[in-house]
Amino acid sequence: MTTLSVLLGDYPHTRPLKDGTLPVPGVECRFGQASPLYSAFARMVRNLEYDVCEMALATYFQAREAGVPITLLPVVMIGGTHHRSLTRLPGGPALAPEQLAGRRVGVRSSSQTTGLWVRGLLREDYGVEPSAVTWVTTEEPHVAGYREPDNVLRSGAAKVPDLLRGGEVAAAVLGPRAGGTQGMDLVPVIEDAPAAGQAWIKRHGTIPVNHMVVVRDEVLESAPQAVAALCGALRDAIAATAGARDASPAGRVVAAGWSGPLRAALEIGARYALEQQVVRSAVDLDGIERKVPFLDA
Structure with a gap:
């Protein structure tokens, strides 16, 4: 019997493993806890705290470039479209995504994966280059020593909603529901965001991936x-x-195994990461797949 220390979020698809109703043959999993979940990502990439750990895609790309000895496993824990993740305060003047060039936008960390996807869709769908926006952050990246682009600033605010409340930013990478949990209503900057998200999926043949698993x-x-x-x-x-899970993009993206849609999502995420200086060198996706040849979809 092999013992593994494992950190995974609490989802319907992880509960059978955590409560023991679906055993892992030949393996004793000792599950850890982290709140918020993303706090474990820094501990994993800096201290290798777990044998197996859920991890945000952008964090993995940076960790791999930094030489952290971890390998990506083909299991998607969460994801979805992010056109609704770009929000502003209600009651103010209308703000179109094209108008964000030259403005300040809040995001928890410059390497947050949701921010990676939002910057990518802004460039592709609305012609706003990531370098044309000043990205105001409240936290440092998970990977120690990562040098942020010059258009990234650190705020003294504790949380991203505080950036909006204080007028430091015109918009923020913070979904409407996330804002609601912190005592404020938010408005999507992108009109008809669900339709825009579906158009992105149709164009690319995949759904953005946020969290996967590393070992x-x-x-x-x-x-x-x-x-x-x-x-x-x-x-x-x-x-x-x-x-x-429902038929929404967030419901459909959860999957295990190498597949065409997963490869497409990784290719797009890796390209966005290089374009945005989340990483400074191209991601070797073929090398990643070769390290874990099992579990084809």
């Missing part, structure tokens, strides 16, 4: 069967809980 290289090398068993169990749990 320490040492564990992958010493216990590949255990890692494969965990991936297989996650695949089975995703299949068993399909009824708990």
